[in-house]
Amino acid sequence: MALLALVLLNQDRVKAELQALRGKSTRNFVDDFADFQRNHPGYVLYSQFEVVTVVVVQTQFMVSQLVTDFIEDEAVNGIISDAAHSFWHSSKDLLIISSTYSALLACWVPGLMTYANGGSSEHYRLHFLILFNSMADECEKHGREVNDELFGNVVNFSEAERVGFTQAFITFWTNREDPRSQTELEDAAGALLKGCQQHYRSQVNGVKKISGVIDPAKADNFQSRALALLSVSDMDTFKQKVTTLLRDYPKIKPWLEWWLRDTHAQMLFPPFQKMKTGLFRAMPNSTNAEEAMHAKLYATVGKRYNLMEGLLCLQVFMEGFQLRAAGRSVGTPIRYGTAKSWQTNLQIHGRTHPERAPRSQRSKSKKNDERPPDTSRQLLRAQSKSRDKRQAFEEDLESDSGSSLDSNISNHPLSSRPNYPWSQNSCWLDTCLELMVIILFYTVFQPRFLGIREAHPLWALNQVMKVRMSIDQPCNASRILTTQRDGFRKNLKAVQIIKGTTVGDGVFVGLARKAIPTAPSHNST
Numbered sequence: 035m036a037l038l039a040l041v042l043l044n045q046d047r048v049k050a051e052l053q054a055l056r057g058k059s060t061r062n063f064v065d066d067f068a069d070f071q072r073n074h075p076g077y078v079l080y081s082q083f084e085v086v087t088v089v090v091v092q093t094q095f096m097v098s099q100l101v102t103d104f105i106e107d108e109a110v111n112g113i114i115s116d117a118a119h120s121f122w123h124s125s126k127d128l129l130i131i132s133s134t135y136s137a138l139l140a141c142w143v144p145g146l147m148t149y150a151n152g153g154s155s156e157h158y159r160l161h162f163l164i165l166f167n168s169m170a171d172e173c174e175k176h177g178r179e180v181n182d183e184l185f186g187n188v189v190n191f192s193e194a195e196r197v198g199f200t201q202a203f204i205t206f207w208t209n210r211e212d213p214r215s216q217t218e219l220e221d222a223a224g225a226l227l228k229g230c231q232q233h234y235r236s237q238v239n240g241v242k243k244i245s246g247v248i249d250p251a252k253a254d255n256f257q258s259r260a261l262a263l264l265s266v267s268d269m270d271t272f273k274q275k276v277t278t279l280l281r282d283y284p285k286i287k288p289w290l291e292w293w294l295r296d297t298h299a300q301m302l303f304p305p306f307q308k309m310k311t312g313l314f315r316a317m318p319n320s321t322n323a324e325e326a327m328h329a330k331l332y333a334t335v336g337k338r339y340n341l342m343e344g345l346l347c348l349q350v351f352m353e354g355f356q357l358r359a360a361g362r363s364v365g366t367p368i369r370y371g372t373a374k375s376w377q378t379n380l381q382i383h384g385r386t387h388p389e390r391a392p393r394s395q396r397s398k399s400k401k402n403d404e405r406p407p408d409t410s411r412q413l414l415r416a417q418s419k420s421r422d423k424r425q426a427f428e429e430d431l432e433s434d435s436g437s438s439l440d441s442n443i444s445n446h447p448l449s450s451r452p453n454y455p456w457s458q459n460s461c462w463l464d465t466c467l468e469l470m471v472i473i474l475f476y477t478v479f480q481p482r483f484l485g486i487r488e489a490h491p492l493w494a495l496n497q498v499m500k501v502r503m504s505i506d507q508p509c510n511a512s513r514i515l516t517t518q519r520d521g522f523r524k525n526l527k528a529v530q531i532i533k534g535t536t537v538g539d540g541v542f543v544g545l546a547r548k549a550i551p552t553a554p555s556h557n558s559t
Contacts (some may be wrong), residue, residue: 066342077329077349079146080164087151087394090164091348095356099134100145100165101172101184104316110135112186112228114322115166115195117153120337122344128153129344130161132187133324136355138362141353142323147348149341159205160196166206187320188311191298199223214413225308229301231264232320234293247285269305283294408558457511463523470499494525 071078080090105111117128130148135141146165150157170180185203189195203223204216214222238260242253259279266272276294280287293299299306307314334354335347358368458462487493501518526532 063342070342070345074349078345079168079198080160082160086151086154086156086160088157088160089149089345090146090161091148091345092146092164092168092350093352093356095359095363096143096145096147096352097168097172099136099143100169101176101178101379102134102137105135105137106324109316109318110142112188112313113145113323114321115162115199116190116321117150117195118326118328118331121328121331121339122149123338123340124151127151128157129348130158131324132161132165135323136359138359139355139368142327144327144352149344149354153192153194154304155194155197155201158195159201160198162199162202163205170206170210182222182226183310183313186226186228186313186317188230188234190230190321191301193297196297199227213329221308224297224300225310227301228309228314228317228319229298230319231302231319232301232322234264235261237289237293240284241289248283252282256286263303265304267304272305310461345460455516457516457520460519460523463519467498467519467522470495470513494522498522 067081077091077093078089079092080088082088100113112136113132115130115132117130119125121129128150130150131144132146133142133144136143146161146168148157148161148164150161151292166185169184173180173184187199189199189212200220200223203226204219205215207219208216212219238257241260242248242257248256256279259275263272263279266275276290280290293302296306300308331351335351339347362368498518501514523532527534
């Protein structure tokens, strides 16, 4: 592309041209959207183009996955809902996805997807209301009972999402003339939301690294005690642990109080939990599966789409799941190995991702000799340690290092080679030439210079490199390099790559302009 127009070397100009291209249309949006619905009947479940704009899409295969049999032996029941932030062209637009687990495919599958031009509670209300209605229709089609537990969701701690879910739940049951009051329905909705534990764990890990809040020497103690709150089932014990945690780490009070709000605590901590224990344990502990779905979506169809392109890509994405399900239903293999390799990893390694294994005890105790102490724990070690322990640590560090800084420098393959002596503001050219030497020394870039004629702008550079690489500590190396460097500088000025012999210009850019011919204009005859 850059050969067609040098202006397109500017990446910002390329973005601008693409944006302008995408913005051009020979028809209006209403006609395009009408044609899309005509060509894809039943795919757009609901659309609203107002201040709050949503377009809800669902295929028949998607809705069939929303209502499935309860799985007894795994915590894969219920729905996971989360929003993807990078699918649409505008950064403020969201793709809200609610997914369920497919026993046939042994993976999570989207059940409903919504384009939303924002992340307000009203956007989420419309998404969840359409979700509840479609699930109810599917249940009634197969003669199944529609009950509250059918709508159990694992979500993050977004207030807009929680409020939107609650309002949709109230609207759904009110439309069905449920006898419960609005307050009772609100309480019932709160008992159907399970919070993502991974969000809390990540927060704990982040707070422990703030040395102004948590003493680095006590970071592990804080982390273990904060995470222990997730497994405490007794209210009195929970309050006692919170009290001692705040006593020992008073600066975490605003952070911990946020997690202890009623709306958050009931989604996360067992003593506050309103959800039935059986349902709570049967649902996933995090939204990780949905976040992995976002990554799969981006890898399959890409990112940053306008509305019409994006809706079509979402349909293509779902057709992939449907084709795999069709193949799986007749016994066609859809993967190599076991369907749930993460479970095998968990049994063998104690974690689902072996590559994320913590360092062994040996590596923890052995000081890495390629980096200095650069963590808060190392730099701010507790002063209460005895002198003997500090001395032992320093001795271990010295014994592990194996070599001094001087020896490391002297053993470097380029350290013994002569350099260009400075002369007449030559540092800019010396640096450029030295970079070229390093590139040629470590790579197989040298063959690119083969066949270059003497008239070519790169021929002089090639000669400089040859001499520079051939010098190996001769007594007159500095004089040779100085003479050659100054001659090359005059050559650069002669071919108008630089303005003067003492002016620091971009040598690489200038050589590129001379070396790469400009493409002929399309207007030439």
